[in-house]
Structures are given as C-alpha cells and as structure tokens.
Amino acid sequence: MYCSICGTEIDSIDDAVDAGWLPSFWDGDTEHEVACPSCWEAVLQVGEDGEMEVKPEYRGKIVYADAENQNQHYVMGIAVRFDAHNN
Numbered sequence: 001m002y003c004s005i006c007g008t009e010i011d012s013i014d015d016a017v018d019a020g021w022l023p024s025f026w027d028g029d030t031e032h033e034v035a036c037p038s039c040w041e042a043v044l045q046v047g048e049d050g051e052m053e054v055k056p057e058y059r060g061k062i063v064y065a066d067a068e069n070q071n072q073h074y075v076m077g078i079a080v081r082f083d084a085h086n087n
C-alpha cells in the first residue's frame with residue numbers, strides 16, 4: 001500500500017502497522033486512507049473527536065497521491081472496456 005500524501009510504498013499492512021503508519025485520517029470532511037509516519041507526524045493532529053486530522057494550517061493544501069492513483073485506476077478501467085468492445 002501507498003502513503004496517500006507522499007506516495008511512499010510499504011509492502012504489507014503488518015509492516016505498516018509496525019512502522020507506525022496510520023490507516024486513515026481526515027482532511028476537513030474528506031477521509032483519506034493511509035499515511036506514513038514522516039507525513040502524519042508533520043501534518044496531522046488528533047482532533048476533538050479523537051480522529052487523526054490535518055492540522056488547520058495544512059487543510060486543503062495537501063496534494064494527495066491517492067487522487068493520482070484513483071485517476072490511474074479510472075484510466076485502466078477505460079482501457080479494459082475499450083479492449084472488450086473491440087473483441
């Protein structure tokens with residue numbers, strides 16, 4: 001899996017848990033999955049509800065790597081459908 005902020009890859013969920021990765025966090029009303037320790041220690045804090053959230057000064061300013069990954073999945077989906085149509 002990948003850090004949704006910097007895109008760093010880690011091999012397994014077990015490794016990620018051992019290394020202190022976060023499974024999810026909030027940027028305003030948007031939930032993002034997975035942050036590596038170097039990212040979340042820099043930009044996240046514990047919110048009033050106990051959830052990890054982006055610090056106010058970083059809110060809305062982070063360019064997430066997970067959005068890029070979603071776009072790639074979307075493009076792959078189109079390619080697969082295009083092939084099926086031709087065959």
Ligand SMILES: [Zn+2]
Pocket residue numbers: 003004005006007008035036037038039040
């Ligand atoms: Zn990161």
